[in-house]
């Protein structure tokens with residue numbers, strides 16, 4: 001805020017600067033561009049180009065071939081990066097999430113295909129076991145509890161496979177303690193010093209992940225209306241907390257995170273703002289599946305103006321201080337801004 005004293009009405013008429021689009025454009029503080037978007041995308045292993053996800057109309061699962069085409073589309077649209085999430089066949093899931101570290105698994109193949117198709121587009125991989133575990137948790141279960149340190153060991157194996165496949169940014173979304181240091185150490189040791197880490201530093205236990213669980217076929221914990229945020233509360237954050245978010249972020253930065261993320265997005269804009277102001281490092285937000293579904297559902301009912309609501313939701317992240325936003329709307333928004 002400027003320290004200049006404010007004129008008083010009528011000398012001060014704030015509406016003067018709102019009278020026409022040309023002046024509104026000149027004084028606009030936040031302008032959304034395609035460069036603010038990370039395209040969040042689910043891939044599958046089947047022959048079908050696309051498989052619709054009921055709770056996420058307009059954001060189907062894509063085949064590897066389609067994902068490669070999408071990477072080219074991202075390049076054309078000026079979208080800097082894609083975040084890829086796998087739908088894993090039930091038969092390939094087990095209690096240990098073993099297929100997470102398969103060098104020829106779906107994620108590796110998708111990353112290679114996308115990097116081949118559009119090397120100039122950054123690829124971000126989720127480091128987490130939940131798409132690969134039959135119980136749907138992000139960690140290994142021992143004695144009825146999510147076991148932190150054994151999970152971190154598995155995450156390191158998974159991340160090294162992703163890095164070897166060509167993933168540019170590792171984005172651990174598991175919320176285990178100590179994973180960033182373990183990942184960074186392993187990356188340096190194995191010659192992956194340029195691989196970036198964007199930690200899901202402040203990730204909350206949220207009902208807004210429901211549609212995602214349907215999209216990646218991780219419905220055992222409940223998807224859609226049955227997604228119960230309490231089932232991951234021993235590792236994801238409590239929605240009532242904000243100081244804790246700063247501690248999570250501080251810890252991840254100290255362990256070697258290059259960038260951090262806040263998730264979900266719109267219900268947690270206060271956290272985006274606080275993290276960005278406290279740490280002044282690239283801070284990202286994730287407009288998660290439930291946020292996508294809410295906008296699409298309201299629009300489908302004719303209750304809100306779809307395009308405008310989408311643009312306004314993404315502008316909010318930038319205004320709150322986010323460097324960029326992961327969103328299933330990325331290609332639509334880039335086209336609208338085009």
Ligand code: PBG
Pocket residue numbers: 126128129130138173174208209210211212213232287288289290
């Ligand atoms: C789990 C993970 C989740 C999402 C990304 N990674 C769900 C969860 O924690 O249960 C959610 C993404 C979305 O809802 O769009 N590792």
